[in-house]
Amino acid sequence: MGLVRTIDWQDDHIVAIDQTKLPGEVVVLEIFTVEDLVDAIQRLAIRGAPALGVAGALGAAMAVVGAPRHRDRDLAALRAARPTAVNLAWGVGHVLARLPDGEEAVLAAALALLESDAARNRALGERGADWLTTRVEGPIAVQTHCNAGALACVEWGTALGVVRSLHLRNRLRHVYVDETRPLLQGARLTAWELAEMGVDHTLVVDSAGATVLARGLAQAVVVGADRITANGDVVNKIGTYPLALAAARAGVPFLVAAPESTIDPALASGAEVEIEVRDGREILGGLPDTPTLNLAFDVTPADLVTAIVTEDRLVAPAAGERPA
Numbered sequence: 001m002g003l004v005r006t007i008d009w010q011d012d013h014i015v016a017i018d019q020t021k022l023p024g025e026v027v028v029l030e031i032f033t034v035e036d037l038v039d040a041i042q043r044l045a046i047r048g049a050p051a052l053g054v055a056g057a058l059g060a061a062m063a064v065v066g067a068p069r070h071r072d073r074d075l076a077a078l079r080a081a082r083p084t085a086v087n088l089a090w091g092v093g094h095v096l097a098r099l100p101d102g103e104e105a106v107l108a109a110a111l112a113l114l115e116s117d118a119a120r121n122r123a124l125g126e127r128g129a130d131w132l133t134t135r136v137e138g139p140i141a142v143q144t145h146c147n148a149g150a151l152a153c154v155e156w157g158t159a160l161g162v163v164r165s166l167h168l169r170n171r172l173r174h175v176y177v178d179e180t181r182p183l184l185q186g187a188r189l190t191a192w193e194l195a196e197m198g199v200d201h202t203l204v205v206d207s208a209g210a211t212v213l214a215r216g217l218a219q220a221v222v223v224g225a226d227r228i229t230a231n232g233d234v235v236n237k238i239g240t241y242p243l244a245l246a247a248a249r250a251g252v253p254f255l256v257a258a259p260e261s262t263i264d265p266a267l268a269s270g271a272e273v274e275i276e277v278r279d280g281r282e283i284l285g286g287l288p289d290t291p292t293l294n295l296a297f298d299v300t301p302a303d304l305v306t307a308i309v310t311e312d313r314l315v316a317p318a319a320g321e322r323p324a
Helices: 034-042 049-066 068-079 086-096 103-135 159-168 185-197 206-214 240-250
Strands: 007-010 013-017 028-031 140-144 172-178 201-204 220-223 227-229 234-237 254-257 297-300 307-309
Touching (some): 007 049, 034 068, 049 103, 103 159, 103 254, 159 172, 159 220, 172 206, 185 201, 220 240, 234 240
Parallel strands (some): 140 220, 220 254
């Protein structure tokens, strides 16, 4: 995929790729109100931790500049739109810190955050690629889960930012893509991004992820994160935890790629994170009605995380290092 921005600011409103329409068509949303932004976030038209951070920042600026009468209501709704990912509320708070300096300062802070996203993720991708090339000889086959590419950010990507950097160095052999039930972010989004990048890849069902590693088909697992707690526990898309267990069993490095904003020092461990439970109809997909538990995320314990790479540093939780 060419580096078209997933989310951007145009004149006085937000424009964003509607990720629910991919890969069939590329539809650009024009969002003029915080209410519409919250709707886009909750139905996953806008998703991915870094993109949510930018959405939070731009939405907060929209609330401050465009609709001050409803500011408090809009900001509360925006912060609560996705409870598990820390980046959304972080983005809101980041720009509201400039409120004493006036509305223009809030908007300037939001736009600065937007512009810096690509640079942060390029640095993250390079650092992650550096680390992997010291751990694995020759071209590397990578396994990934969910979507942590350019679509989850403004540009470039986190986990797929590492993959992109490996690809540009001619050190990438193949990518195994977990489908990511129930909304198929891997099958719909990651596979599409990799095809646009010209990267050889293979789609597998989630339940085959452990077998890919057991068979020695992938030499590394690289995933993103929606929240990383102070002890190094990693909250990511449901299905990440069993993949980490399989990686540990296979002796394969498990790398988490996420910006510094994803690290939440206020929470000691993953046990304190509110895990979003989504509508069970996503699982049923038209099947007969039955009780469901549609957990959107899981917690991977720190001792299964070989390394966390950010734009600034690399931390090894499995070796006892803490990110916060």
